Amino acid sequence: MQNRQWILASHPRGAADEATWTLIEAQRPTPGPGQILIRTQWLSVDPYMRGRISPSANYAKGVQIGEVMQGGGVGEVVASNHPAWKIGDIAESMDVGWQEWAVLTPDLPGASRVNKVDPGIAPPQASLSWLGMTGLTAYIGLLEIGRPRPGDTVVVSAASGAVGQLVGQIAKLAGARVVGIAGSDEKLAWCRTIGFDATINYKTADDPTSAIAAACPNGVNVFFDNTGGPIHDAVLKNLAVAARVVICGRIALADTFDQEDIGLRASSRLIVTRAMIQGLVVFDWWHRRDEALARLAAWHKSGAIQTKEDVLEGFERVPQAFLRMMAGQNFGKQLVRL
Amino acid sequence: MQNRQWILASHPRGAADEATWTLIEAQRPTPGPGQILIRTQWLSVDPYMRGRISPSANYAKGVQIGEVMQGGGVGEVVASNHPAWKIGDIAESMDVGWQEWAVLTPDLPGASRVNKVDPGIAPPQASLSWLGMTGLTAYIGLLEIGRPRPGDTVVVSAASGAVGQLVGQIAKLAGARVVGIAGSDEKLAWCRTIGFDATINYKTADDPTSAIAAACPNGVNVFFDNTGGPIHDAVLKNLAVAARVVICGRIALADTFDQEDIGLRASSRLIVTRAMIQGLVVFDWWHRRDEALARLAAWHKSGAIQTKEDVLEGFERVPQAFLRMMAGQNFGKQLVRL
Numbered sequence: 001m002q003n004r005q006w007i008l009a010s011h012p013r014g015a016a017d018e019a020t021w022t023l024i025e026a027q028r029p030t031p032g033p034g035q036i037l038i039r040t041q042w043l044s045v046d047p048y049m050r051g052r053i054s055p056s057a058n059y060a061k062g063v064q065i066g067e068v069m070q071g072g073g074v075g076e077v078v079a080s081n082h083p084a085w086k087i088g089d090i091a092e093s094m095d096v097g098w099q100e101w102a103v104l105t106p107d108l109p110g111a112s113r114v115n116k117v118d119p120g121i122a123p124p125q126a127s128l129s130w131l132g133m134t135g136l137t138a139y140i141g142l143l144e145i146g147r148p149r150p151g152d153t154v155v156v157s158a159a160s161g162a163v164g165q166l167v168g169q170i171a172k173l174a175g176a177r178v179v180g181i182a183g184s185d186e187k188l189a190w191c192r193t194i195g196f197d198a199t200i201n202y203k204t205a206d207d208p209t210s211a212i213a214a215a216c217p218n219g220v221n222v223f224f225d226n227t228g229g230p231i232h233d234a235v236l237k238n239l240a241v242a243a244r245v246v247i248c249g250r251i252a253l254a255d256t257f258d259q260e261d262i263g264l265r266a267s268s269r270l271i272v273t274r275a276m277i278q279g280l281v282v283f284d285w286w287h288r289r290d291e292a293l294a295r296l297a298a299w300h301k302s303g304a305i306q307t308k309e310d311v312l313e314g315f316e317r318v319p320q321a322f323l324r325m326m327a328g329q330n331f332g333k334q335l336v337r338l
Numbered sequence: 339m340q341n342r343q344w345i346l347a348s349h350p351r352g353a354a355d356e357a358t359w360t361l362i363e364a365q366r367p368t369p370g371p372g373q374i375l376i377r378t379q380w381l382s383v384d385p386y387m388r389g390r391i392s393p394s395a396n397y398a399k400g401v402q403i404g405e406v407m408q409g410g411g412v413g414e415v416v417a418s419n420h421p422a423w424k425i426g427d428i429a430e431s432m433d434v435g436w437q438e439w440a441v442l443t444p445d446l447p448g449a450s451r452v453n454k455v456d457p458g459i460a461p462p463q464a465s466l467s468w469l470g471m472t473g474l475t476a477y478i479g480l481l482e483i484g485r486p487r488p489g490d491t492v493v494v495s496a497a498s499g500a501v502g503q504l505v506g507q508i509a510k511l512a513g514a515r516v517v518g519i520a521g522s523d524e525k526l527a528w529c530r531t532i533g534f535d536a537t538i539n540y541k542t543a544d545d546p547t548s549a550i551a552a553a554c555p556n557g558v559n560v561f562f563d564n565t566g567g568p569i570h571d572a573v574l575k576n577l578a579v580a581a582r583v584v585i586c587g588r589i590a591l592a593d594t595f596d597q598e599d600i601g602l603r604a605s606s607r608l609i610v611t612r613a614m615i616q617g618l619v620v621f622d623w624w625h626r627r628d629e630a631l632a633r634l635a636a637w638h639k640s641g642a643i644q645t646k647e648d649v650l651e652g653f654e655r656v657p658q659a660f661l662r663m664m665a666g667q668n669f670g671k672q673l674v675r676l
Contacts, residue, residue, distance in 0.1 A: 059579075059610050228605045241397075247608045261603040267566045268599050270585045270617030272397050277615045279608030 001028040006098035006318055008063045011055040015255040016326065020053065021069060021098070021319045029103045036085045036104050036114070038075030040096055040315075043336045044128035045071065045322040046162070047226075047249050056258055059281050069098040069318075072133060074117060074124045082106050090117035092127035098318050100338065111283045121297050129333040130166055130300065130307045131293055137248065137282040138166035139292040143174070144285070145246045145278050146222040150175030153216045155235050158226035158251060159196065160187035160308070162333035166296075167224045168196050169305040176222070179215045181208075181231055183328050190331075194306050208234035219243070227252040233264040243275040254326050308332025339366040344436035344656055346401045349393040353593040354664065358391065359407060359436070359657045367441045374423045374442050374452070376413030378434055378653075381674045382466035383409065383660040384500075385564075385587050394596055397619050407436040407656075410471060412455060412462045420444050428455035430465040436656050438676065449621045459635050467671040468504055468638065468645045469631055475586065475620040476504035477630040481512070482623070483584045483616050484560040488513030491554045493573050496564035496589060497534065498525035498646070500671035504634075505562045506534050507643040514560070517553045519546075519569055521666055528669075532644050546572035557581070565590040571602040581613040592664050646670030 002025045009022040031037045052062050052070050063070050073096030077089040085091070085106060093114040096102045106114040115132075117124045122131050129135070141163075148154050154171040158164045159180025168178045172195045179198045180191040188199035198215040205211040212220070212234055219240030225232050228250030236245070253261055266277060299305045310330040312321045315338045325334040340363045347360040369375045390400050390408050401408050411434030415427040423429070423444060431452040434440045444452040453470075455462045460469050467473070479501075486492050492509040496502045497518025506516045510533045517536045518529040526537035536553040543549040550558070550572055557578025563570050566588030574583070591599055604615060637643045648668040650659045653676045663672040 059612075225605070228603070232603070232605060247605050250605050250609070253606075261606050262601065263603045265566070265570070265599040265601045266604065266615070267563070267570060267585050267588050267617075268591075270615060271588070271619065272617070274397075274617045274619050274622060276617075277604070277608060279605075279610070279612045279614075281609065281612050284612060 002026070003028040003099055003101045004315060005068045005100075007068055008053060008065050010065060011053060013258060016050065016053065016323060018319055018323070023316065026099075028101045031079055031081050031103045034082050034105060034107060036077050036082050036091065036106060037079040038091050038096070038102050038104060039078050040073050040075040040100050040102060040338050042074040042125040042128055043071055043096065043098060043315075043318055043338065044073065045318065045325050045334050045336065046133070047251050047254070047326065049322060050254050050257055050326065054257055060283070070095075071098055072096060072128050073102070074127055075102065085116075090119060090124050091115070092117050092124070092132060094133065100315055110286050122300065125309065125335050125337070126307075128335060129162060129309065130296055130305065133282055134162045134333060135166055135296045136285060136289050136292045137280070138163045138170060139296060140282065140285045140288060141246045141248050141280045142167050142170050142222070142224055145280055146224055146244050148174045148176040148222050152176045152221035153179060153218060153240070154222040154224065155179045155181065155212065155216065155220045156224045156226070157181045157231050157235070158249070158328075159191050159199065160331060161226060163248060164224070164226055165191070165194065165307060165332065166305065169194055169299075171222070173299065173304060179212070181212075181227075187331055190308065202231055209237045212238045222246070224248060228261065229253050229263065236264070236266055236269050239269055239273045239275045241273050241275075243273055245275060245277040247277060247279040251326065251328070310334050312336050314338070340364070341366040341437055341439045342653060343438075344407045346391060346403050346405055346407055348403060349391060351596060354388065354391065354661060356657055356661070361654065364437075366439045369417055369419050369441045372420050372443060372445060374415050374420050374429065374444060375417040376429050376434070376440050376442060377416050378411050378413040378438050378440060378676050380412040380463040380466055381409055381434065381436060381653075381656055381676065382411065383656065383663050383672050383674065384471070385589050385592070385664065387660060388592050388595055388664065392595055398621070408433075409436055410434060410466055411440070412465055413440065423454075428457060428462050429453070430455050430462070430470060432471065438653055448624045460638065463647065463673050463675070464645075466673060467500060467647065468634055468643065471620055472500045472671060473504055473634045474623060474627050474630045475618070476501045476508060477634065478620065478623045478626060479584045479586050479618045480505050480508050480560070480562055483618055484562055484582050486512045486514040486560050490514045490559035491517060491556060491578070492560040492562065493517045493519065493550065493554065493558045494562045494564070495519045495569050495573070496587070496666075497529050497537065498669060499564060501586060502562070502564055503529070503532065503645060503670065504643065507532055507637075509560070511637065511642060517550070519550075519565075525669055528646065540569055547575045550576045560584070562586060566599065567591050567601065574602070574604055574607050577607060577611045577613045579611050579613075581611055583613060583615040585615060585617045589664065589666070648672050650674050652676070
């Protein structure tokens with residue numbers, strides 16, 4: 001009755017690597033009162049996890065060395081001590097962790113709650129992607145902080161990524177013109193297929209600031225920033241008056257996670273444009289999850305949003321999946337199928 | 339019938355100096371239909387003027403070389419072709435400019451309008467200070483962007499300055515705890531006299547970040563930033579969750595006005611704290627002027643707000659007044675009496 005687990009071996013300084021985690025075999029756990037046991041079927045890797053393995057303080061408690069790596073997953077219920085859950089149900093939770101079997105407590109509040117997956121709406125792994133935290137991030141970040149108006153120009157960095165692809169499509173539904181920034185022509189071709197009006201390859205553009213200016217002749221009204229760093233600076237130089245900037249992630253700076261982020265301060269541009277910049281942590285918005293996911297499910301059913309997954313097979317490849325996502329080598333939402 | 343004027347001699351690169359302007363004698367102007375002629379009594383110097391003499395684009399049209407320097411002033415009406423204005427009225431306008439006599443057009447909209455000064459409310463020069471643009475900046479910036487709640491900690495940079503002194507006192511009225519940052523113990527003693535709960539001398543503090551942390555044990559909920567630069571960075575390292583940052587000015591960076599502002603990017607702090615940063619240009623809020631000034635006048639009458647002026651005498655000293663304000667040598671609102 002073994003349970004393979006990836007535990008944190010060290011807090012990385014700079015980039016994480018395969019040695020950051022160690023695969024161990026533990027005893028398969030037993031659910032207590034009010035708990036369920038699941039067999040993990042899918043695991044999600046997400047950029048926020050870089051913060052959870054940092055030794056420095058962040059917005060949530062980090063993983064300690066020797067602990068099972070935190071992470072969302074989907075699994076089939078194999079034992080239940082909870083009246084609302086029966087064997088064979090499909091459960092999704094942020095609290096699964098990188099392990100083959102997990103005990104979950106369905107009645108925990110907020111982001112720790114366990115959600116029942118309805119395979120009639122979408123394949124189960126969608127609950128780790130556009131029909132889960134990822135979708136909520138895009139929906140709230142764009143609509144509540146970015147607040148696009150019809151006719152606005154919305155720029156999305158990491159445009160083909162799990163969040164970026166949704167932001168672009170929701171912005172189109174809101175009547176905006178959408179410009180995507182990513183690091184490969186293949187990714188950008190797909191962005192155009194799903195409705196982006198213009199795209200910029202930051203790796204081949206001679207001057208990103210000029211490229212953004214050319215793609216956004218009336219300036220940038222909303223910037224949904226998943227990358228930080230030089231792309232952030234280049235977009236900020238193109239802000240329109242009264243622009244809104246959503247700081248969702250800074251994956252371009254992942255290798256320097258624990259260092260200070262030195263670059264162009266925004267103050268001058270903010271005064272000239274009277275723009276607003278706000279940081280987003282999706283866990284603040286869990287009370288809006290049901291509303292957002294119902295909307296996303298309807299849009300998906302109607303064909304208004306499409307999504308791309310990038311799946312690695314095998315539990316032993318979870319760290320590899322995380323590292324390729326952090327390096328931008330994935331194309332669409334990075335998942336692992338066990 | 340001469341009219342002395344300060345005209346722009348050159349666009350400064352870096353700090354402005356006495357050679358930036360030239361004193362000339364022009365013909366005293368004659369008002370046309372719907373216009374009035376005033377004899378200037380008071381002139382205001384304000385940090386926004388640094389932007390108006392820059393050769394680079396800004397949020398408002400700049401002063402060209404050879405043109406009269408823009409600026410707000412107060413004067414007595416000496417000739418009127420406008421039915422609502424009579425000789426002896428006191429007029430305040432952003433459009434006076436650095437000159438001894440000015441033709442004004444009272445019916446222009448927005449910030450160009452001419453306001454009748456009621457000396458029964460306050461001395462006429464107050465309309466260039468707490469009972470004018472300066473007061474509106476503090477009122478709107480704090481209450482509409484900063485949005486202090488009772489119990490919040492509000493930090494103000496350039497705390498004894500024309501705007502800062504008002505922000506601190508309005509924040510107290512809103513139920514906040516107020517911490518002021520300035521560059522002399524004398525200025526900070528006065529801040530405490532008018533109600534600031536704690537003060538920090540950034541010139542003598544060994545480590546501004548630690549000094550702010552000590553003065554703000556629960557973090558900074560609202561930061562009203564008049565300085566930019568290293569003080570900005572030090573406050574941002576102390577933001578509380580869901581903080582609001584008002585970018586009003588960046589006088590600490592005035593000498594590098596046309597250069598890029600390189601320093602600590604805020605993205606990481608914004609994600610961790612879910613804070614919001616927004617730029618303020620008071621001219622966007624002119625529709626709220628009457629409301630704000632009525633409120634400020636009532637507070638002043640009741641003694642709830644006090645203000646300090648720093649007056650230089652003589653038209654020939656206007657550039658000197660501007661330069662000492664930019665260098666932080668003034669103590670309170672910098673004015674020139676003609």
